[in-house]
Amino acid sequence: MSWLKNVGPGVLVSAAFIGPGTVTVCTLAGVNFQYALLWALLLSILACVILQEMAARLGIIAQKGLSECIRAEIKSPVVKLFSIILIFSAIVVGNAAYEAGNITGAVLGITAIAPSLSFQIGQFTLNLWSIIIGAIAFSLLYLGNYKLLEKVFIGLVALMSISFIVTALLVKPDISAIFKGLFIPTTGTAGILTVIALVGTTVVPYNLFLHASLVGEKWKEPGDLKIARKELTWAIVLGGIVSMAIVISAAAPNLPEVTSAADLAKGLEPLYGQYATWFIALGLLAAGITSSITAPLAAAYVVRGMLGWQGGxxxxxxxxxxxxxxxxxxxxxxLRFQPIEIIRFAQVANGILLPVIAIFLFWIVNKESVLGKYRNTLWQNLMGVIIITITIFLGAKSIYTVLQSL
Known part of the structure; x- marks a missing residue:
């Protein structure tokens, strides 16, 4: 069991993107496009491994988080202020949207097995379950005793992940269609938002900050970099396989649309039958609450690093x-929006904001003053430029698509 000693931040990164957003967006991709967007997930997994490796290398070698390094390396007060505002905007907007998706995912799970609760304040109708989930997350964060509960939730999410992999095998998918979807990129105007959502739910911008901070706490020597790389690669690839399994499971039932957790559960009916709704409900609730704790914490770490706060x-x-x-x-x-649309919007927002954070990371890991001989190689720079270019293109195209539909 010595391998357990090497389990670290990479697993947390992988667990972070197996949440309500991933289940929802991957189900929508499977229902609406069958296997045609699997290539977007493959691209996302490769991008996630490459960018998270940069973040891990930064954390281990510099023994600092990404936000601390950005603050230290920008000398011009004007540029520093602009950078702080830009990163704050990306993290606050991205994490607020992501948090809304997390809470909505938990609510989606509850309302699959319990009645909806809402109340009126003036012209607004508020979802009471969202407030209850938020209060639970607030209490756990404030009291700081969420670690044991988090392990239980992660266990439920892991069980849900394994269930989707088993279901993907049970439905006997078309293997040739899967390979075509993986290696022949196809999309249209209708699919671009789903593509960017798949990227945003896999390569989560705040994870780049969180990973750099956490690896520095676990590993202290440059020699540990090899272990960190292996751990994060395996964790992210396994997380990606789960995402693909959700797409494959969702493509099988030929659903006309997805609007509720009961619809999401149809992908697991080959394995759980009539209990699939209960299972997906508990899985979404667990994933939602777990993510509702980690996303705000990650934002707080970023802000603390950027502003140089010394407090604990x-x-x-x-x-x-x-x-x-x-x-x-x-x-x-x-607020009164369709839960599925809130969750998808959160992933799209993350996908659009990703290039901003990736560019800052790319700049830092190329600085000799920060990483010395461990700065990016020519090959790593080439891969980084390709990833950033693709994410900028997808983000711009998705924004254009939204503007066209207005």
Missing amino acids: LDSFKFKSVWAGILILGVIFSS
């Missing part, structure tokens, strides 16, 4: 950041 996790300023993100998530989640 119990400081008022640190708590104010995660509380603000959590409150924004509750507000966005509780």
